[in-house]
């Protein structure tokens with residue numbers, strides 16, 4: 001866990017509650033991509049095993065249960081895995097199985113080494129990696145390790161992985177120069193924000209203030225760092241109860257390297273759900289290749 005430094009946003013124990021408020025401000029209760037997941041749910045003779053990798057606060061796990069019903073979800077085993085303990089804790093506290101036989105399993109593990117976190121080497125029917133989380137893997141060798149773990153964890157022949165890539169990370173810095181480069185800064189999360197806070201998880205209420213995001217690029221323009229601060233203002237005076245300077249890194253998505261690495265891992269891209277007007281593209285990987 002060496003990479004979880006003090007100001008890494010997802011490692012902050014205060015961040016997850018704000019994250020949920022922020023995502024709600026951007027998307028409301030709609031999870032447009034759940035129709036993509038729904039397409040790949042299957043009924044098997046065994047209990048379907050779903051893995052939401054980089055689960056964060058469990059948004060996808062919640063959406064799977066709440067947005068629609070599918071017979072296979074009734075007794076599904078749903079893993080939520082993330083390397084940030086605070087995010088996993090929040091997911092565990094906010095997600096409830098939607099059926100008596102549905103089982104949730106929450107684990108702290110890295111996307112580059114998660115196979116061992118699956119109980120008894122359990123195989124996965126549907127692996128979901130949403131919201132462009134893959135771009136948090138900053139080095140090609142991390143993406144390669146991730147793909148090796150996907151290969152190991154997917155059920156032979158029938159297992160499918162849905163990997164989301166943010167369109168802005170496919171295009172890289174020339175398409176967008178950070179704050180000011182976007183049509184809608186609130187929609188894409190880059191702008192400053194004031195959001196109500198009913199309970200920060202420690203009983204404090206008031207409002208959140210997120211600063212505009214500052215974007216910096218490394219020298220060869222392959223990795224960008226997003227930095228911002230989050231404050232919680234409480235009471236009538238709006239006093240700052242806490243403030244944290246936070247950041248994360250995002251790597252530009254290299255389509256050529258990705259194609260090579262998917263093949264080397266023994267996986268196959270069987271579909272690409274095009275970005276269209278969307279902010280993300282899904283790669284559908286199958287474990288058909290041997």
Ligand SMILES: C[S@@+](CC[C@H](N)C(=O)[O-])C[C@H]1O[C@@H](n2cnc3c(N)ncnc32)[C@H](O)[C@@H]1O
Pocket residue numbers: 010023053054055056057058059060081082083084087109110111112130131132133136137
């Ligand atoms: C953009 S959030 C997405 C959260 C959630 N899937 C959603 O759709 O709301 C990215 C998540 O990826 C997690 N993450 C980033 N790098 C990771 C890694 N190497 N291993 C496991 N989780 C990672 C972060 O902790 C964070 O919770």
